[in-house]
Amino acid sequence: METPLVLTIISPDRPGLVDALSGAIAKNSGNWLESRMCKLGGQFAGILRIGVAEENKEALLSDLGKLESKGLKITVESTQAIVVEEGEETIEMEILGQDRPGIVSQISAAFAKHNVNVEELSTGCRSAPMSGEQLFEATARIRIPSSCELSELRGDLEKVAEDLMVDVSFLD
Numbered sequence: 001m002e003t004p005l006v007l008t009i010i011s012p013d014r015p016g017l018v019d020a021l022s023g024a025i026a027k028n029s030g031n032w033l034e035s036r037m038c039k040l041g042g043q044f045a046g047i048l049r050i051g052v053a054e055e056n057k058e059a060l061l062s063d064l065g066k067l068e069s070k071g072l073k074i075t076v077e078s079t080q081a082i083v084v085e086e087g088e089e090t091i092e093m094e095i096l097g098q099d100r101p102g103i104v105s106q107i108s109a110a111f112a113k114h115n116v117n118v119e120e121l122s123t124g125c126r127s128a129p130m131s132g133e134q135l136f137e138a139t140a141r142i143r144i145p146s147s148c149e150l151s152e153l154r155g156d157l158e159k160v161a162e163d164l165m166v167d168v169s170f171l172d
Helices: 017-027 054-070 103-113 150-164
Strands: 002-012 031-040 043-053 073-078 089-098 117-127 134-144 166-171
Touching: 002 017, 002 031, 002 054, 017 031, 017 043, 017 054, 043 054, 054 073, 089 103, 089 150, 103 117, 103 134, 103 150, 150 166
Parallel strands: none
Antiparallel strands: 002 043, 002 073, 031 043, 089 134, 089 166, 117 134
16 A cells, blocks of 8 residues: 655755765655645755555665754655645636735735635746836635635635735636
């Protein structure tokens, strides 16, 4: 039986980090299922989901622990299958506007108010083409419970967008 695990990693960025990690997983017949990794502020950070046979789990954990000597900090958590409630809807959205503190905080507060789950969030800043001002941009995949009134969520997000002078758009 395959055991699902979620790993988080962080290390000063350098070549060979993914190779070291994938080597330990492959050595123990683990299956790399999905991941998100990137360089942030000189650090290489990531999260990944793997599967490993129960009889190989302890050896894998030992091999992952040995990677600390190479500068990788790894946290391993057991996980379970995702249960989606009937009537839940997954929506993707984009946020774009002049960068300022509080954008993520206010958007996420609106999500929390409506019990919306953030499944994936990617954010960044870039220079605006004409003005050179810093633009904040984000994409999010959110899961909306059946108890959430979508029109109310949209209304709350539109209020936040107006206050922050950002555009919030749902991708259909």
